[in-house]
Amino acid sequence: MKVQIVADESVDFRIVTQLRERGLQVYSISEQVPSSKDEVVLKFAHDNGALLLTEDKDFGELVFRLRMPHAGVLLVKIENAQQKIPLVVETVIRNYSEMIDKFSVIDGNKLRIKE
Numbered sequence: 551m552k553v554q555i556v557a558d559e560s561v562d563f564r565i566v567t568q569l570r571e572r573g574l575q576v577y578s579i580s581e582q583v584p585s586s587k588d589e590v591v592l593k594f595a596h597d598n599g600a601l602l603l604t605e606d607k608d609f610g611e612l613v614f615r616l617r618m619p620h621a622g623v624l625l626v627k628i629e630n631a632q633q634k635i636p637l638v639v640e641t642v643i644r645n646y647s648e649m650i651d652k653f654s655v656i657d658g659n660k661l662r663i664k665e
Contacts, residue, residue, distance in 0.1 A: 553577045555642065556595035558604035559584060562631060565603070568639045574646075576603075588612060596621045601649055603642070613653050622650040627657040 552575055557566045559580045569576045577600065579591055586594075588608050595602040601622040602609065610625060612618045624642065628634040641656055642649075645663070654663045 553598045553600045554646070556591065556598065556600045556602050558588075558591055558602060558606055558609075559586075560605040561603050561626070562605075562635060564631075564635050565638050568635065569642060572639065572643055574642070589618065592618055592620055592623075595623075599650075601642070601646065603638075610653070620651075620653070623653045624649055625653070625655045627655060 554574050555569060555576045557576055557578045563580065566576050566578050579586055588606065589612060592602060592609060592612055596619050599621045601624060602620065603624050603626070605626045607625065609623050613620055613623060626634065626638055628637060637659070638656060641661055645661060648663055652663050652665060654661060
């Protein structure tokens with residue numbers, strides 16, 4: 551199985567479920583290796599060429615301040631679960647290829663992709 555997305559433990563599991571239902575290969579940290587350190591999660595995603603999906607802002611520090619390599623990170627900054635789940639799923643489906651190797655943030659209805 552080719553992992554396309556690694557979902558950090560911070561991600562609402564309903565997002566993982568819906569992405570899988572849409573045909574994406576999602577590796578869930580909470581299912582496979584719970585309580586993993588952020589550095590280990592980021593390295594695993596990088597080593598697999600997978601987009602890391604997270605709600606944990608600490609990954610921004612790992613990528614920008616510590617310059618850890620990554621294959622793409624999508625930081626979700628949406629509080630409302632009713633909006634978050636469909637918005638994140640649709641954003642990943644529509645923008646997956648543009649987010650690879652970039653640090654992206656989804657906040658409200660806006661997606662920012664940083665080079």
